[in-house]
Amino acid sequence: SQQGEEDPQALSIQEGENATMNCSYKTSINNLQWYRQNSGRGLVHLILIRSNEREKHSGRLRVTLDTSKKSSSLLITASRAADTASYFCAKDSGGYQKVTFGIGTKLQVIP
Amino acid sequence: EAQVTQNPRYLITVTGKKLTVTCSQNMNHEYMSWYRQDPGLGLRQIYYSMNVEVTDKGDVPEGYKVSRKEKRNFPLILESPSPNQTSLYFCATRGMGNYGYTFGSGTRLTVV
Numbered sequence: 001s002q003q004g005e006e007d008p009q010a011l012s013i014q015e016g017e018n019a020t021m022n023c024s025y026k027t028s029i030n031n032l033q034w035y036r037q038n039s040g041r042g043l044v045h046l047i048l049i050r051s052n053e054r055e056k057h058s059g060r061l062r063v064t065l066d067t068s069k070k071s072s073s074l075l076i077t078a079s080r081a082a083d084t085a086s087y088f089c090a091k092d093s094g095g096y097q098k099v100t101f102g103i104g105t106k107l108q109v110i111p
Numbered sequence: 112e113a114q115v116t117q118n119p120r121y122l123i124t125v126t127g128k129k130l131t132v133t134c135s136q137n138m139n140h141e142y143m144s145w146y147r148q149d150p151g152l153g154l155r156q157i158y159y160s161m162n163v164e165v166t167d168k169g170d171v172p173e174g175y176k177v178s179r180k181e182k183r184n185f186p187l188i189l190e191s192p193s194p195n196q197t198s199l200y201f202c203a204t205r206g207m208g209n210y211g212y213t214f215g216s217g218t219r220l221t222v223v
Contacts, residue, residue, distance in 0.1 A: 043212070088153070104153060
């Protein structure tokens with residue numbers, strides 16, 4: 001079964017607004033990662049948050065992690081048209097175990 | 112520059128004709144993996160390799176083979192492709208510990 005399920009599956013906002021995407025998972029994690037994918041291209045790693053961290057920032061990105069609720073959120077502030085892409089969360093159980101991806105949130109930022 | 116190079120980028124083939132998708136990384140990582148991406152299903156792992164000569168099945172290994180004879184290369188082999196293997200394929204690598212994946216650009220495979 002898929003871990004790291006994103007919500008919503010699609011999101012359309014105006015340029016300048018904030019975009020929030022959520023991710024839930026089922027079992028314990030070592031870290032949780034967020035990726036971005038432009039249409040048909042390879043995924044690009046955005047940010048990684050460890051299980052003992054609650055919040056992390058990178059530029060306009062803010063990621064939170066709530067291990068008690070087994071959920072994470074990605075906030076993109078002051079969105080731009082160039083942020084239009086699909087965003088995936090991925091659960092890493094640690095060691096050499098696989099990283100499991102969700103089905104993604106498709107974000108459209110309207111200029 | 113850290114890179115994962117996949118070839119070919121696009122491939123159309125016929126049912127039953129063996130094919131190989133190549134993957135090469137220049138980061139000296141032990142861990143490499145193959146994923147397929149299908150609409151509504153996200154990315155699903157096919158095979159992964161923890162080091163040279165060490166490979167293991169992912170979630171959807173049926174119909175695929177891999178080999179890891181050198182650290183940098185991890186080819187994906189379809190011995191007898193079928194239409195249900197039409198998909199977008201990604202090779203990825205990562206370092207040990209808390210690191211994200213570096214992905215290749217993808218191979219769009221169509222089996223007719």
